[in-house]
Amino acid sequence: MMIRQFLLWTQHESAGRRAEAASSLARAYLYARLDPEARWEAKTAITALLDDPSPLVRRALAEACANAPEAPRPVVVALAQDVPEIAALVLARSPVLSDADLVDCAAIGEETGRAAIAARPSLSPMVCGALAEIAGPASLGRLAANPGAAITPGSLLRMVERHGDDGALREALLARPDLPLEVRQAVAASLARSLSDFVIACGWLPPERGERVAREARDRTTLGLAEGAAREDLRRLVTYLRRNGQLTAGLILRAMLSRRMAFTEAALADLSGLPVERVSGLLHESHGQGFAALYRRAGLPGPLEPAFAAAMSAWREEASGFTEESGPALSRRMIERAVTACERLPFAESHALVALLNRFDAEAAREEARLLARTIASEAAVAAVLDSIPAALIESYGQDRLRIAA
Known part of the structure; x- marks a missing residue:
């Protein structure tokens, strides 16, 4: 009898009353203990209400x-x-919807629906992959910020590829604690590209120089991200860089001159197809013949080989006193050796390389100056604090220390 009364209410001319009836009928079906006949009637009535012309009624059902x-x-x-x-x-929210339902709704629905899907408490890799392919930057930002979203590295990279120029999306991606190294590099490269486009559009730099600045900034960031990374993470990173045309001879030379040997070994292993252990052994050979064979197998440009060989020779000489934790700065000594090796080459082959090495040297010099300036400022600050302490207090402190030691 109760279900029939609800059915009568659903025929009311007022959309508000029909919505109330629809909500009550749906909740009765879901939560009341109905006999089979009443349950069937309620389900049939709820289904019929989908045809109600008023969105108030359908919203009440939803x-x-x-x-x-x-x-x-x-x-x-x-x-x-x-x-x-x-x-x-x-x-x-609905737990009734399957992954296939969600993918279909994301494909044919509006961006509002995609944003709602992206915020679901739990999302499978399949649904995340579909959103990565079709959703807009705002929806992808919600997806990236969703801790319950199982987003594969491939989907994350696709998100960066499609909308990496969106600042909010980049921030959401970088906030993920499980973000793979190659995705972090892709986000950094996207930021460098956006900044380059901006300064070029403003006319602050010509296109060629803006692109070079962005490329070198990207390379510096890549090596910074790779510092201390596990071998498997480095392997995935260099594979990603090679597939996207970013594993250049310039990047590998920068890594070598910065003494980032783990990255250098991973890069040469990827290009040559040799195991990392074998590459490491060839790099450490004192006579250098193994390096020459490795260089050619990796397919790196022939005119650059003297610079690489000279840099490796200098690295072997100073390797005993250096660890990768010592810092990412370029080695001016290694750069000098590389420049000297290039002086014997024809100008047509060497001028671009020497110009690159000179930019490396200028960068290294500026980094040395920054470190020295910070050191001097720190020492000056300590001296100023000591000068401000009364001499009697310092003398008293020293006497107290002597009594304690006695």
Whole structure:
């Protein structure tokens, strides 16, 4: 009798009253202990209410069914394809919807629905992959910020590829604690590209110089991110760089001149197809013949080989007193040896390389100056503090220390 009364209410001319009746009927179906006949009648009536012309009624159904695992599947699927404001209610929460339903709704729905899907408490790699391919930057930002989203590295890279110029998305990606190294590098490269485009558009730099500045900034950031990374992370990073045309001879030379041997070994192993252990052994050979064979196998430009060989020779000489934890600065001594090796080459072959090495040297000199300036400033600050302490207090402190020692 109660169900029939609800059915009469759903025929009321007022959309508000029909919405109240729809909500009550749906909750009765979901939570009341109905006999089989009444339950069937309620389900049939709820399904019929999907045709109600008022969005108030359908919204009431969506609100009632959004969190319910027992909600009728045909009703939830239909609501998920309703107008965006109604569809978002079930897309964001309903446990009835399968991965196939979510992918379909993301593909044919509005951006509001995609944003709702992106914020679901739990998302499979398949749904995340679909969103990575079609969602806009705002929805992808919500996806990246969702700790329950199982996003594969490939999907993360696709997000950066499509909308890496969006600052909010970059911030959301970098905030993920499990972000793979290659994705961090992709985000950094995207930022460098955006900054380059901006300064070129403003006319502050000509296009050629802006692109070079962005490329060298990207290379510096790449080596900074790679510092201290595990071998497997480095392997994935250099594979990603090679596939995207970023594993250049200039980057490898910078790594070598910065004494980032772990990255250098991973890069040469990827290019040559040799195991990292074998590459490491060839790099450490004192006579250098192994390095020459490795260089040619890696397919690096022939005119650059003397610079690489000279840098490696200098590295072997100073390797005993240096560890990668000593810092990422370029070695001016290694750069000088590389420049000297290039002086014997024809100008047509060496001028671009020498110009690159000179920029490296200028960068290294500026870094040395910064470190020295910080050291001097720190020492001056300590001296100023000591000068401000009364001499009697210092003398008293020293006498107290002597009494304690005695």
